Amino acid sequence: MKQKFLTGIILLLFPFIIFAQETQEMQESDSLKAALKDRQLANKLYNESLELFNEHKYTESMTMINKAIALNPEFAKAYYNRATIRLRLNNTAEAIEDYNKVIELEPNPTSYTGRAYAFLINKEYQKAIEDLSIAINDNPDYAEAYYYRGCVYVEQEKYSQALTDFDKAIRLKSDYAIAYCERGSLKLIMKDYESAKSDLTKAVTFDAALALGYNNLGKVSEKNEDFESAIEYYTAALKINPDYFIAFNNRAGIKHQTGDYEGALEDYNKAIAINEDYAPLYNNRGNTKYMLGDLSGAITDFTKAINLDAGYGDAFLNRGIVKEMQRDVKGACRDWKMASEKGVIKAQKYVTNQCD
Numbered sequence: 001m002k003q004k005f006l007t008g009i010i011l012l013l014f015p016f017i018i019f020a021q022e023t024q025e026m027q028e029s030d031s032l033k034a035a036l037k038d039r040q041l042a043n044k045l046y047n048e049s050l051e052l053f054n055e056h057k058y059t060e061s062m063t064m065i066n067k068a069i070a071l072n073p074e075f076a077k078a079y080y081n082r083a084t085i086r087l088r089l090n091n092t093a094e095a096i097e098d099y100n101k102v103i104e105l106e107p108n109p110t111s112y113t114g115r116a117y118a119f120l121i122n123k124e125y126q127k128a129i130e131d132l133s134i135a136i137n138d139n140p141d142y143a144e145a146y147y148y149r150g151c152v153y154v155e156q157e158k159y160s161q162a163l164t165d166f167d168k169a170i171r172l173k174s175d176y177a178i179a180y181c182e183r184g185s186l187k188l189i190m191k192d193y194e195s196a197k198s199d200l201t202k203a204v205t206f207d208a209a210l211a212l213g214y215n216n217l218g219k220v221s222e223k224n225e226d227f228e229s230a231i232e233y234y235t236a237a238l239k240i241n242p243d244y245f246i247a248f249n250n251r252a253g254i255k256h257q258t259g260d261y262e263g264a265l266e267d268y269n270k271a272i273a274i275n276e277d278y279a280p281l282y283n284n285r286g287n288t289k290y291m292l293g294d295l296s297g298a299i300t301d302f303t304k305a306i307n308l309d310a311g312y313g314d315a316f317l318n319r320g321i322v323k324e325m326q327r328d329v330k331g332a333c334r335d336w337k338m339a340s341e342k343g344v345i346k347a348q349k350y351v352t353n354q355c356d
Helices: 030-054 058-071 076-088 092-105 109-121 125-138 143-155 159-172 177-189 193-206 211-223 227-240 245-257 261-274 279-291 295-308 313-325 329-341 345-354
Strands: none
Touching (some): 030 058, 076 092, 076 109, 092 109, 109 125, 143 177, 159 177, 211 245, 227 245, 245 279, 279 313, 295 313, 313 329
């Protein structure tokens, strides 16, 4: 029964850069006294917003930054920070509006890169490329712009161009951990496992808290059939980020593959407790329940996967297999036909061999 293992490869880690705190400027001119008072209060609110952001109190941080902008409508750094907060709150469209304002006030590589990331989230890839190219033209030594443009190219499956940009980012910033991580992850996609391992090892050397790097080292070990090391890497990722459901899923996959079905079930349960809306987790747990002889539980999980993703052909295939085990041949054939319609080649063999 086919399982889907998650790599975390396309997970992009954007460093939500908040500009440093503003110092209060001292100006002597009496004619600027009122404006200075507003600016000083705006700076105070800005700093309070920053502190709240660092405490992950994003709604409260937004309230403070809104007040700062109201007092100083030309406060470019405040607009940038508000865009960052809005990205945290999944308000991408409004974040783009703020980046537009930042670019109007202070057009610089950082501003264009911020907006490009928002475009990337929105899957507006060409706009992201355009902004990042502007940033690079303005500052050819801006490593972050090459890195993010490489990430956009990965999303577009333009792997050669992505590799070129990651190479450039690393040449400019030799200890750029996340760039090593993404380049290694790309090489994993390209099945260059030895080079992928080298890059990912450098990534976690430069940033020992980079959970994605350990997760993808696990994938490299899995591809090399070094299952013991794969388990160790996934476990390392989970020590860094206990809510990393992808790593739970991947570790469960190894346990399933090596016959530790109880251990796999435990990990799938943990992954689903973290993210109950991700269809592949239910499909994979259904496979493990099937191997444990829990056919009813397997049916329930495959059905849940289908309810979450009506186009999930593998879940239809797997549910059909379990229905056949329960001697529900008609139900099995319905599922296999659905799987075949959704492009699962193996399903057609079941239809041909076992259905009228």
